[in-house]
Structure formats: structure tokens, C-alpha cells
Amino acid sequence: xxxxxxxxxxxxxxxxxxxxxxxxxxxxxxxxxxxxxxxxxxxxxxxxxxxxxxxxxxxxxxxxxxxxxxxxxxxxxxxxxxxxxxxxxxxxxxxxxxxxxxxxxxxxxxxxxxxxxxxxxxxxxxxxxxxxxxxxxxxxxxxxxxxxxxxxxxxxxxxxxxxxxxxxxxxxxxxxxxxxxxxxxxxxxxxxxxxxxxxxxxxxxxxxxxxxxxxxxxxxxxxxxxxxxxxxxxxxxxxxxxxxxxxxxxxxxxxxx
Numbered sequence: 152x153x154x155x156x157x158x159x160x161x162x163x164x165x166x167x168x169x170x171x172x173x174x175x176x177x178x179x180x181x182x183x184x185x186x187x188x189x190x191x192x193x194x195x196x197x198x199x200x201x202x203x204x205x206x207x208x209x210x211x212x213x214x215x216x217x218x219x220x221x222x223x224x225x226x227x228x229x230x231x232x233x234x235x236x237x238x239x240x241x242x243x244x245x246x247x248x249x250x251x252x253x254x255x256x257x258x259x260x261x262x263x264x265x266x267x268x269x270x271x272x273x274x275x276x277x278x279x280x281x282x283x284x285x286x287x288x289x290x291x292x293x294x295x296x297x298x299x300x301x302x303x304x305x306x307x308x309x310x311x312x313x314x315x316x317x318x319x320x321x322x323x324x325x326x327x328x329x330x331x332x333x334x335x336x337x338x339x340x341x342x343x344x345x346x347x348x349x350x351x352x353x354x355x356x357x358x359x360x361x362x363x364x365x366x367x368x369x370x371x372x373x374x375x376x377x378x379x380x381x382x383x384x385x386x387x388x389x390x391x392x393x394x395x396x397x398x399x400x401x402x403x404x405x406x407x408x
Contacts, residue, residue: 152170153283154283174370176376177293183293185356187352194209196277197275198228201230203281208338209341216345226254230259266294269294274299276299277300278299278336280301280335285305292362295356296359297355299311303334312358319334319335320334
């Protein structure tokens with residue numbers, strides 16, 4: 152599984168087969184980017200057409216704080232729909248919704264476009280009800296973006312600093328995709344953290360930018376795969392890998408270009 156929270160959930164569900172954690176990692180294209188000194192502050196929320204990402208909560212919190220405030224904007228990046236026209240980050244800055252300072256993207260983007268999207272924004276808000284691993288906030292942290300998120304599910308909680316959304320365990324308000332308990336983000340906590348991020352914007356930009364190299368170093372894909380393979384070798388023995396012919400005791404290659 153992708154994190155310890157999921158491993159504990161499996162065990163607590165009565166599964167007796169051993170469950171192991173394999174965390175995901177950061178690709179080389181995600182690099183630190185210093186934010187600040189723009190014409191306005193831009194919030195970003197990214198989902199994958201899943202209600203548990205709670206885009207609805209983000210929009211409600213944003214409008215409570217910044218409705219009609221042209222100095223602050225929110226972009227909601229949704230999953231692709233039937234739109235087929237081309238996309239550019241510049242499209243964000245055209246009014247396409249009922250609220251002048253709320254933008255929406257309905258398109259699947261390449262990884263390169265996603266990196267550019269992150270660079271064009273200042274604060275990620277991610278009140279998710281739970282993740283298998285949670286690449287979206289980790290990628291934001293790797294760019295040095297202030298990141299507001301729930302945290303019970305994530306192994307990189309320490310990098311969220313003071314921007315952890317308060318939450319409880321309970322049943323989701325959405326039906327059809329999950330029958331167990333989820334992590335329920337607190338609306339008032341989300342509002343307070345978004346407000347604080349704007350009021351202390353420069354300090355937050357400095358804090359997250361300075362820690363970004365540590366995020367990248369710890370969650371580099373090669374390091375993550377090395378840890379997984381080392382753990383696997385301890386369990387099954389190096390002899391199991393000899394037929395592969397690509398694994399050594401010191402370095403593992405996780406993909407070929």
C-alpha cells in the first residue's frame with residue numbers, strides 16, 4: 152500500500168496477510184520555485200474527478216474569505232471533460248465562471264503542464280478525505296508551494312508545517328465510492344488556514360521554499376525504490392533476484408529511459 156495509514160486500515164479490517172508500505176516519489180521535473188511579488192495571490196486545488204478531494208469545500212471556504220476580492224484568485228483544476236480545444240496556462244486568467252476570481256480548468260494536462268500550473272500558483276489547498284499516497288500535495292511541497300492539507304493519511308506530514316487542516320474520522324457525505332470511515336476535513340479550520348496563509352504570505356513562501364530541497368531529497372523516486380527493494384531483499388533474500396540480473400546490493404534502477 153502507499154502509506155502507513157492504509158496499512159493500518161488493512162490490518163484493522165481483519166486482514167492477517169502481512170501488508171507492506173511502498174511510498175511514491177518525486178520526478179526530477181519538480182523543482183523549487185520562489186513565489187511572491189506577483190500582482191495577486193493565487194490559490195490552487197487539484198482533483199481527479201473524485202468527490203473526496205473536496206473541491207466543493209475549497210470553493211466555499213475561498214468565497215467566504217475572498218468573494219469579490221480581485222487581489223486573490225482560486226483555480227479549480229478538475230478532471231477532463233468533453234472540451235477538446237487547446238490549453239495554455241494563460242487561459243486561467245480569462246473569466247470563465249460566475250465568480251470573477253474563481254477559475255476552472257476541465258482538461259487532462261501533461262506532467263510538464265502540471266509543473267507550469269503549480270509554478271503559476273501560490274498556495275495549494277487540499278482538504279482530501281484520504282489518499283492512497285497523495286502525490287498532489289507532495290509535488291506542491293517539492294516546488295516550495297505553501298500547502299494546506301489534511302494529514303492523517305500522509306507520511307510527509309512534517310513538511311506541512313502549521314498548515315494541517317483539522318479533521319475527524321467519519322462517513323463521507325458522498326455516496327457510491329466508499330463505505331468505510333474517511334478523514335473529514337473541518338471547514339472552519341480550512342478557512343482559518345487559508346486566511347493565515349494570505350496574511351503571512353511572504354513568511355510562508357520563504358518557509359516552504361527553503362524546505363523544498365529536503366522534500367525532493369527524501370522523496371526522490373530512486374531513493375524510494377531503493378528503500379522498497381532493500382526491504383524486499385531483507386524479506387525474501389538476494390538469491391531471489393539473481394535471475395533478474397539488474398539488482399545489486401548498492402544501487403537499483405527503477406526504470407529505463
